[in-house]
Every structure is written in structure tokens, then in C-alpha cells.
Amino acid sequence: MRRVRSGAAALAAALFCVPAAAAPEQAELCGACHGARGVAEMAEVPSLAGQPETFLTLQMILFRERIRRFEPMNAAMQGLRDAEVEALARFYASLPPAQPEAAGDPERTARGRALSAEHRCGVCHRADYAGQNQVPRLSGQREDYLLHAMRDYQAGTRQGTDTSMQAALYGLTERDLADLALYLATVPTSR
Structure with a gap:
């Protein structure tokens, strides 16, 4: 009986909590x-x-x-x-995620989309780039921030929990990084 009350209390607490109330x-x-x-x-x-x-x-x-x-x-x-x-x-x-930036240069956006597919960004960041677990959301993120972060990862100056981003960005040129950042910043956000 005690187990039922504990479970019911936990369920009631969960139902009445408002995630972003304060x-x-x-x-x-x-x-x-x-x-x-x-x-x-x-x-x-x-x-x-x-x-x-x-x-x-x-x-x-x-x-x-x-x-x-x-x-x-x-x-x-x-x-x-x-x-x-x-x-x-x-x-x-x-909180609701940031809305994507306005679509940029269609040719650069297409290049960024192709680079994302080629480098399998969606495997870790999910196909909709909403992120998961310890992997960040990229959709709706600022283009300048994405470019900055990728440059830091590529240079090895951004520390994290593993080196998967350095490997994922290996061999990409500055133009590649810029096009990838443009594309990711314009991907529609989902919850």
C-alpha cells in the first residue's frame, strides 16, 4: 500500500508542476x-x-x-x-527554442545541407537538428555562434567530453564551415 501512495504522490507532483512557471x-x-x-x-x-x-x-x-x-x-x-x-x-x-534565421543564399544553403548529410551531422544531433541527451540543438541557433563553435572544435581549442566534433569537422575548409553554419541556422525548429 505504501508503494501505491508514493507512486500516486509522485504522479500528482509531476502533473501539477509547470516546467517554466518561474x-x-x-x-x-x-x-x-x-x-x-x-x-x-x-x-x-x-x-x-x-x-x-x-x-x-x-x-x-x-x-x-x-x-x-x-x-x-x-x-x-x-x-x-x-x-x-x-x-x-x-x-x-x-522554453520554446529560438526560431531559425531567414533563409540565406540558396546555393550556400544547399552546400551546407549536402555537407551536413555527407558528414552525418544528423546522426548525433538528430535529423531535425533538435539535439538529444548530451548533444546540443543546432536548429534555430545563431549562425555566427555555430561558425565560432565549429572553428573552435576544428582548432582543438574547445574542450568537451570527447573528440567527436574534431573528427566530424576534420578536413572542412573555412567556406565549408560557413556554409554548414548558414544551413543549420535556417533549419526549422521542432520541439
């Missing part, structure tokens, strides 16, 4: 760069809205533990407890 206190600080609702307007800053919760949690822990180094993020994450990191991740994951 932003965690730390979200105000995050919003200065990443946008009040997680949609960045600053150059080379990623949008957080609609990113997979596991991805967001992992990235914040990597910054907090200084495994990933970018001083503004290292400082912002310093001292956050796991529960606070998880609350921030849950909040941003619950």
Missing part, C-alpha cells in the same frame, strides 16, 4: 548574455532555449569545474550547487 534566481544573470527567455541576441553567444536538459546540465558542470574554459561562464557557474545547475537546465530546456 525562472530560477540565477537565470537573471544568464539572461544578460543568453537573452531573457534564452534566445541570444549577442554575437557568438548561444541560445539556451529548447536545448536538451542533459546537454545544458553537462555544459554548466564543465564550466563550473573549469574543464571547459571561458572565464565569464567559469565565473558565473562558480559555487552553484548541483540542484541549482539542474534547475537552470530544466528551465531553459522547457
